[in-house]
Amino acid sequence: MGQETRPMNIQFVTTSLMQGGAELQVYLLATQLKRRGHEVSVVSMRDPEAFVDGLQELGIPLHSLAMERGSPDVKAIAKLGNLVRELKPEVVHSHMVHANLLARLTRLFAPFSVQVSTAHNLTEGARWRDYAYRLTDPLCDLTTNVCGKCVERFIQVGATPANKIRYVPNGLDFSTFKPTPGSHAAKRRELGVDDSTFLWLAVGRLEEQKDYPTLFEAVARLVASFNSGPGPWRGMKFVIAGSGSLEERLKSSAREAGLDPHVAFLGDRKDVADLMDAADGYVMSSAWEGLPMVLLEAGAARLPAVVTDVGGNREAVTGEAVGALVPSADAAALASAMTRLMSLGKDELEQMGQRFREHVEGTFGITRVVELWEAVYHELLTRARDGAKPRRWAA
Numbered sequence: 371m372g373q374e375t376r377p378m379n380i381q382f383v384t385t386s387l388m389q390g391g392a393e394l395q396v397y398l399l400a401t402q403l404k405r406r407g408h409e410v411s412v413v414s415m416r417d418p419e420a421f422v423d424g425l426q427e428l429g430i431p432l433h434s435l436a437m438e439r440g441s442p443d444v445k446a447i448a449k450l451g452n453l454v455r456e457l458k459p460e461v462v463h464s465h466m467v468h469a470n471l472l473a474r475l476t477r478l479f480a481p482f483s484v485q486v487s488t489a490h491n492l493t494e495g496a497r498w499r500d501y502a503y504r505l506t507d508p509l510c511d512l513t514t515n516v517c518g519k520c521v522e523r524f525i526q527v528g529a530t531p532a533n534k535i536r537y538v539p540n541g542l543d544f545s546t547f548k549p550t551p552g553s554h555a556a557k558r559r560e561l562g563v564d565d566s567t568f569l570w571l572a573v574g575r576l577e578e579q580k581d582y583p584t585l586f587e588a589v590a591r592l593v594a595s596f597n598s599g600p601g602p603w604r605g606m607k608f609v610i611a612g613s614g615s616l617e618e619r620l621k622s623s624a625r626e627a628g629l630d631p632h633v634a635f636l637g638d639r640k641d642v643a644d645l646m647d648a649a650d651g652y653v654m655s656s657a658w659e660g661l662p663m664v665l666l667e668a669g670a671a672r673l674p675a676v677v678t679d680v681g682g683n684r685e686a687v688t689g690e691a692v693g694a695l696v697p698s699a700d701a702a703a704l705a706s707a708m709t710r711l712m713s714l715g716k717d718e719l720e721q722m723g724q725r726f727r728e729h730v731e732g733t734f735g736i737t738r739v740v741e742l743w744e745a746v747y748h749e750l751l752t753r754a755r756d757g758a759k760p761r762r763w764a765a
Contacts, residue, residue: 378747379409381459383450383473385466387418387432389638390575391663392490395516395540396465397421402543402740404428411457413450415469431457446472451480460484461747467494471502474509484750485510488538491660492520492681503529511750514538516661517682538746539685540661541739544731547670549647557641557648561634566604568712571649571673573642573664576614578657581678583623585655587701590627592708602715608632608653611639646671650719651711656680657698669730672723676707686734692726 380403384396396412401424404410411431418434425432433453435446450472454462461484464473470487477485487503487510494500503513503524513530514537515521521537524530563569574580589608596606610633617635624633639645642664646652652668654677661682668675669686675693677683687693694707714722 376748377407377409378461378744378751379457379459380461380463380747381411381413381454381457383413383462383464383469384415385468386416387412387414387421389420389640391540391660392466393420394663395490397424398541398543398736399463399740399743400425400430401428402736403743404430406740406744411453411459413453415446415472447476447479450476454480454482458482460751461486463488463743463747466490467499467503470510470513471506474506477509483754484747486746486750487513489513489515489520489524489660490540492517492523492658500524500527500529507531507534510534511754512536512746514746516540517659517685519681519684520660536746538742539682539734539739540663540666541734541736542663542666542670542730543736544670544727547643547667549643549671550641553641553644554647557644561607561609561648563605563607566602568603568606568651569649570606570608570651570653570708571611571645572608572653572655573611573639573645573667574654574656574662575612576610576617576620578616579659580612581655581657581699582610582616582620584699584701584704585653586620586624586627586629586633588655588704588708589629589632591701591705593629593632595705595709603712606632606712607634609634609636609645609649611636611642611645613638642667643671646673649673650716651676651708652693653704653708654678654683655698655704656683659683661685666730666734669726669734672720672727674711674719674722674726676704676711678704686730687726688729692722692729 382396382400387393400410400412413433415435415437435449437443437446459482462473462482463486464470465488513535516539518537521535524535525532652673652675656678659681665686675687677687678698679695680698687695696703696707
């Protein structure tokens, strides 16, 4: 804890608590702040699906508002208000659009000193959400986003005034993201690849945002042009970890394109660190992003990455020294960059991966990010104390 920062009572409100990048960030912030002496609680709008044991081990209260996906419930405001009155947080820090709007509206009925809203993407979905952000902005003290481009877009569309939004990046605990000892060879055997096969990994929900059709078109180009003659690699395989609403459609598309021998769908996995340790390259074809936690994890795994130049991807993959950035929705450019990576030998790939690790660890280490958040909370609490009593609004 920084010298100027006293212990604070912080409540995190999240739309969900599942295996996802934004949810992982909530978990990391909550647990790290708890270890640093702060009083922390977590509220999930939907019943939690992940991270429950880790929160309980540290004695962090976890509450669910028991909402159903896609079913608005005005009673959630009363439920969150009751938790605010019971736990008396000084700071309510919400994450993702639904939780951000809920926390802001709850402040009308259950006042607290500071409200921080964190968005985790370049776009939060339908355009009405930008208007909802704008309309409820007076109910929050600060909006943050996880990438510089994301902040710029929020300002441009009028979702948030320029003087009330700030860039605060995601952070990763690099000390805990590590593969199981001996997993490299075992995982490659499980995936059916030998040392002469270049193994590509993609991790992400099977949804429109990830633009897997462009990836499949790039894979088809690679398959058509691949030369298994002299060189470091005799074959290639692509594995995708994740599930989602487009799963059957994407599997059908891969079959129709004749990619079944080259593409494997692994479903949701809890062994992402082991998969990254087994892979030779990471690929991300997203149409839009915030700052993907999985990309920081690829850096932690020293896995060179070919990614689309969207959202905060450029902040992680800084250029050819650690991988490649390509335009979104450009299968030819994606295939070309992947071909370049496959032209490298194992030693060169290891050096590239090491540079990637050094960059992301120095920039996105969780300790540094938590200290940033402590400074933000302290600044806003000081402003609230010096300016006036905690703000109240008439219902």
